[in-house]
Amino acid sequence: MxxxxxxxxxxxxxxxxxxxxxxxxxxxxxxxxxxxxxxxxxxxxxxxxxxxxxxxxxxxxxxxxxxxxxxxxxxxxxxxxxxxxxxxxxxxxxxxxxxxxxxxxxxxxxxxxxxxxxxxxxxxxxxxxxxxxxxxxxxxxxxxxxxxxxxxxxxxxxxxxxxxxxxxxxxxxxxxxxxxxxxxxxxxxxxxxxxxxxxxxxxxxxxxxxxxxxxxxxxxxxxAAMGERIAALPYGKATYRMTIDGFEAPVELVGTLKIDDAGVSFDWTGTSGMSKNGINVPLNYTTAMTAYALVCSIAPDLPNNEGGLSLFHVSAPNTSIVNAERPHPVACRHIIGLLLPDVVFGCVQQLLPSCPTPSEGASTQWTLTFRGGRTEDPYAISIVTNGGSGARPGLDGLSATSFPSNVRGTPTEIVESSTPLVFWKRELREGSGGAGQWRGGLGQDLEISSLDGRDFTLFAAFDRIDHPARGRSGGEAGRAGELSLSSGPTLPGKGALVIKAHERLIVKTPGGGGYGKPSERDVEASVMDRLIGYIA
Structure with a gap:
């Protein structure tokens, strides 16, 4: 050798x-x-x-x-x-x-x-x-x-x-x-x-x-390559706050980005304390999503490995909802975890205004977890349905796209061929993207029921219903998410929800925030939005 x-x-x-x-x-x-x-x-x-x-x-x-x-x-x-x-x-x-x-x-x-x-x-x-x-x-x-x-x-x-x-x-x-x-x-x-x-x-x-x-x-x-990028950054400190739905009460996400001689650090002090329910986030997942947003902002073109990741330092109090310790419930840690990059981007924009950070987006996946069927032959499936991402300088937000996760939406045909569930509607949600010089991405409008004549259960794990994605630099907020039944009642965004056999579940996923003042949007882009049905 x-x-x-x-x-x-x-x-x-x-x-x-x-x-x-x-x-x-x-x-x-x-x-x-x-x-x-x-x-x-x-x-x-x-x-x-x-x-x-x-x-x-x-x-x-x-x-x-x-x-x-x-x-x-x-x-x-x-x-x-x-x-x-x-x-x-x-x-x-x-x-x-x-x-x-x-x-x-x-x-x-x-x-x-x-x-x-x-x-x-x-x-x-x-x-x-x-x-x-x-x-x-x-x-x-x-x-x-x-x-x-x-x-x-x-x-x-x-x-x-x-x-x-x-x-x-x-x-x-x-x-x-x-x-x-x-x-x-x-x-x-x-x-x-x-x-x-x-x-x-x-x-x-x-x-x-x-x-x-x-x-x-x-x-x-x-x-060394990541170190060079960090060394070129201006020193400073910035804090960003974002209120989200939470479960038993709204949750405050507070993050502080600091760039100094020690490098790049991000601290979540000020964030709400732990929930009694399974929306808590272990620090490893908090660190993963925080580092992801920092890498996207500072060095998106560099290979992702231990060499670069080791230069980012993430911390949070052990009483925080983003630093849950065993044995706290964490099953739906993605609800809050996937919203963390929005806070990071808010800090980055303050210290690095030339960085094309996006507006807030739907961020958290609206994954529909269903169970149903006969006792001797049950089914269980998780269906990925996404909202809209935030707009960024020069580009509209992406519609029905998972970000900061990048999982693809579950094809309707796969769901209908493997379960008794049926989609009566699955289309882009008109007008759900926040207005701006660059428009926020659109959410989805769905109607779902079951064909086996049996009740089924949705394990709801959604956010952005009470607190939609905010725009940036004059852009408007995206539409909030909605969950209801065809007969009219509104449903909560979290918890086990039994859907009766005769009902249709109505799901409207959130839109992303706009970027820049709506009055500055290109005229042709506004006309095209109307022609293709993105806005009324």
Missing amino acids: QNQATLSPIKLQVVWTRLMSLVEEQAQTLLRTAFSSIVRECGDLSAGVFDTSGRMLAQAVTGTPGHINTMARAVFSFVDAIPVDTMSPGDIYVTNDPWKGTGHLNDYLVVTPAFRGDRVVALFACTGHMTDVGGIGLSPEGSDIFCEGVYIPIMKLADKGKFNETLMTIAKANSRVPTELEGDIYSLIASNETAERRLQELLDESSLDDLSEVAEHIISTSR
Whole structure:
């Protein structure tokens, strides 16, 4: 094998590029083989390669920032719990620990060591959202972590190639969709196995024994590049506040961005205290979404890995709703977690006015989690339906688009072919985007019912109903979200809601805020808005 101390800059870059390609194939394997529609159709997943100390070297483009940036921290927990020198070929590890994984029990994180001979040379990790892991499930009504589902600490999913049948039996026995859960777990395993095979091919072709020198090159180069971007920023401090619906009471999100000699830090002091319900956010998810917004603002073109992420410092009081500690309920941590970037962007605009930060958007996913069917043949499904994103300088907001997450909307055909649910209407919501020089993105207008003659339950986990997305720089707010029945009654945005068999559920997702004064909007753009039905 080649002496790795002599690797040329070109070869280092080629191997780095190959690693980024390799983890994309890893993610695509998961996408193609997953059983749950939220992974297979929507891409609610992540995949990446890590060095033997747990540092993320490359992440797949396919995936969500909440999964990717929590996974970047999670592998350190695996290495701490199971030292690399104790791992054996054929070992596979798993957890859904919200504080060591991705923030709630529905996400399974699988880590597989890659061996070269008898030595671990890399770790592959991937995450996928499981539709149902038992307990109360993906509902904000839980009172603690123990009622939200089956909790799996960091442990072996396979030991030297022998599969942990006991773990699988327990997990399946507690899921309402056991076959889907089992298939998703196997898809996570297959994802890492694909990446491991490709790594062996890469090492053979490159005549390398391991990735040690390549890893140091990736981390040091990325850290230096991010350091240069940070060094060019003006020093300062900015605070931004945003009120959101919350559950039992409105929640105040307060963030402070500071840029000084120590670098870039973001603190959530001033944010509301913890909720008694499952909308609390573990700090790992708070950190992931905060860092994502900072990277988007400061260095969106740099590769995302431990080198760059290590330069951002995120903190929050341990009494805060964005730093929930075990055993507080966190099942719907995405409701608040996905709204955090709006606060970060509000701070960034104050310190970096030339940065094209967007207005506030629908932000939180309006994921419709339904359960129904016969006792002996139940169904459970999570349907991604999104609102509008905020406008930004020079561009209108995106309609029916998930941001800052990037999961795709669930196709209607998939829902109707796998459940008795039917969509009577699914269209853009006219006039829901905030007016401005650049218009906010539109939400959606949906009508849903069931064809099996049975009641069904919606586990509502929505925000932006009482506090819509605000515009920026003179732009107007987007329309608030709405939830109601065809017979007229308005429904609350959070909680288990039984929809009677004869009713239709009406869902109107929020619009994004506008940017700039409406009077300054281009005349042709205003005419086009009316022609295509975006506004009346």
